[in-house]
Amino acid sequence: xxxxxxxxxxxxxxxxxxxxxxxxxxxxxxxxxxxxxxxxxxxxxxxxxxxxxxxxxxxxxxxxxxxxxxxxxxxxxxxxxxxxxxxxxxxxxxxxxxxxxxxxxxxxxxxxxxxxxxxxxxxxxxxxxxxxxxxxxxxxxxxxxxxxxxxxxxxxxxxxxxxxxxxxxxxxxxxxxxxxxxxxxxxxx
Numbered sequence: 802x803x804x805x806x807x808x809x810x811x812x813x814x815x816x817x818x819x820x821x822x823x824x825x826x827x828x829x830x831x832x833x834x835x836x837x838x839x840x841x842x843x844x845x846x847x848x849x850x851x852x853x854x855x856x857x858x859x860x861x862x863x864x865x866x867x868x869x870x871x872x873x874x875x876x877x878x879x880x881x882x883x884x885x886x887x888x889x890x891x892x893x894x895x896x897x898x899x900x901x902x903x904x905x906x907x908x909x910x911x912x913x914x915x916x917x918x919x920x921x922x923x924x925x926x927x928x929x930x931x932x933x934x935x936x937x938x939x940x941x942x943x944x945x946x947x948x949x950x951x952x953x954x955x956x957x958x959x960x961x962x963x964x965x966x967x968x969x970x971x972x973x974x975x976x977x978x979x980x981x982x983x984x985x986x987x988x989x990x
Contacts, residue, residue, distance in 0.1 A: 802833055802877060802878070802879060803831050803832050803833055803877050803879045803880070803881055803897070804834050804875035804877035804879070804881070805823060805832055805834070805835045805836070805880075805882075806836045806871035806872060806875060806880060806881070806883075807819055807820075807835065807836070807837050807838065807871075807883050807884070807885055808838045808839075808864050808867040808871070808885065809837055809838065809839045809841070809885045810839075811839060811840075811842070811846055812845075812885065812886075813845050813846070813849055815885040816837060816846055816849050816885045817853075818885075818888055819883055819884075819887055819888060820835065822888045822889045822893075823835060825894055826893070826897070829894050829898075831894055831897060831898055833876065833877045834855075834856055834875065834876060834877065835853070835855040835856065836857075836871045836874055836875060837849065837850045837855050837857050837858070838858045838867040838870060838871040839857065839858070839859055840861065840864070840867050842861070856874070858870060858871060862962065863962065863967070864968070865960040865961060865962055865967030865968060866960075866962035866963070868882055868967075868968070869959055869960040869962050870962075872951075872954060872960070875951070877951070878950060878951050879901055879948065879949070879950055880947075880948075880949055880950075880954055881897075881946065881948045881949075882946060882947040882949075883946045883987075884944050884946075886989065887944060887946060887987050887988070888987070888988045889915065889985060889987055890918070890985055890987070892985045893915070893985040896983055896984055896985045897948060897985070900983065909979075910950065910953040910956070911979050911980065911981055912947060912948060912949040912950075912975050912979060913947075913980070913981050913982075914945050914947060914980055914981070914982055915945050915946045915948075915983050915985055915986065915987035916945070916982060916983060916984060916985065916986045917944075917945050917987065918986040918987065918988045918989070944987075944989050945989070947971070949975075957971060957975070958974075959971070
């Protein structure tokens with residue numbers, strides 16, 4: 802039902818944290834495959850993928866190009882893009898299933914964005930306050946994840962590998978009318 806694409810930078814801890822939150826989704830049958838797209842060029846993430854039963858894709862280039870490469874390799878009709886280190890809260894499975902069923906039955910193309918939640922262990926400072934205000938003004942950021950049907954993603958042109966700020970561009974293309982802010986939170990470290 803769902804392919805999860807996670808671009809990584811060769812850091813095991815962030816990838817493992819995100820994968821751990823996806824395990825219940827795999828057990829419930831909603832996560833069909835996970836693709837770890839590593840841009841670091843080390844074998845660390847390849848070992849993580851092997852142990853976790855994920856697909857591994859080594860890639861050189863921008864994060865947007867890595868996301869686009871992962872989407873091309875994905876096999877499911879629905880795509881979920883998550884940054885390494887982002888952790889979904891426990892309610893994401895039921896809500897994601899409902900969202901996919903609602904969009905499929907309505908015939909209306911929509912994408913889901915998870916609700917941002919700062920890690921309770923992160924240090925807060927002026928920069929975090931500024932990011933919070935920016936999020937309120939400009940809308941969701943790429944680190945909040947994206948849940949989108951493959952055909953809708955393709956129709957929008959997906960992540961442009963060479964475009965500057967490609968993730969933000971895709972969110973802008975979706976616009977407010979075709980994206981839904983999901984209730985499930987995504988904790989971003």
